Amino acid sequence: MPTAVITFDDVVRSQLENAVPILQKHGFKATFFVCDWFRDSRVHALRQGMDMADLKTLHQLGFELGNHTKDHANPASLSVEENKAQVAYIEDLFKELQVPAPKVYAYPGGPYAEVAATTVKSMGYIAARTGGNRPLDLAALNPFDMPSYLFSDDCPDRFNEALSALKEGKTVILTYHGIPDVEHPWCNVSIEHFTEQMQRLADIGCVCPTYSEFMKSL
Ligand SMILES: [Zn+2]
Structure with a gap:
């Protein structure tokens, strides 16, 4: 069965409002x-960012919450201690939310x-998930360097590449930002395109577990 791990970055509210109902329709996690x-008052003013209640809702709906660090700073520019603090901050946030501790990380x-x-x-x-726009190599998997396809309406062929890999029997991780993402046009995917892409996954019988569920299945 073709398997795709669908991931969303940066807590954009449109993910909950627009993407979640489409995922639910197909039974995708x-x-x-x-x-x-x-x-961030700017994000709040624009109603672009999710808040704590939104995150709790995602958890209650059966979706997984992972760690993308406190400040979204380039980890290579930080010390070990600074990296630890960036990661631990999100763990504390999850404790406050009373949701399970994060088990997966995205650079x-x-x-x-x-x-x-x-x-x-x-x-x-x-x-841990990176970019790279290529399928997973399950025979030589480094769990802390797992590539994903990053989607944007600016790169219309990338979804086709991921779908071709799935049809060849490969496993892929898919990375989305806002659906749509008006703040970050370089990683914007419209509701229309997201709807179509999820339908195409469903059409090939694709299974979409959470990232942790996928790791445990290996
Ligand atoms: Zn990000």
């Missing part, structure tokens, strides 16, 4: 990577960083 932009900005890989591994994480 997903993992939402959380950073702390709740206290802020995308690229793999050795210092972050070592840090989250030592903190008990089971996997």
Whole structure:
């Protein structure tokens, strides 16, 4: 069965409002990577960012919450201690929310960083997601350097590439931001395109577990 792990970054409210109902329609699960932009007054004014209640709702709906660090800073530019603090902050936030501790991490900005890989591994994480726009190589999997396809309406062919990989029997991780993402046009996916993409996954019988569920299935 083709398997895709669907992930969403940066706690954009449109993910809950627009993407979640479409995921539910197909019975797809997903993992939402959380950073702390709740206290950003600009984000709040625009009603672009999710708040604590929204995160709790995602958990209650059966979706997974992962760690995308407090400030979304480039982990390669931070020390081990600073990386640890960035990750621990989100863990404390989840305790406050009374949701399960995060088990998966997504590198802020995308690229793999050795210092972050070592840090989250030592903190008990089971996997970490990068970018790279290629399928997983399950025969030589490094759980702390797992590539994903990053989608944007500016790159219309990328979803086709991911779908081709799925049809060849490969497993993929898909990364979305806002649906739509008006703040970050370079990673915007419209509701129309997201709807179509989820339908195309459903059409090939794709299974979409959370990131942690997928890791446990290996
Ligand atoms: Zn991000």
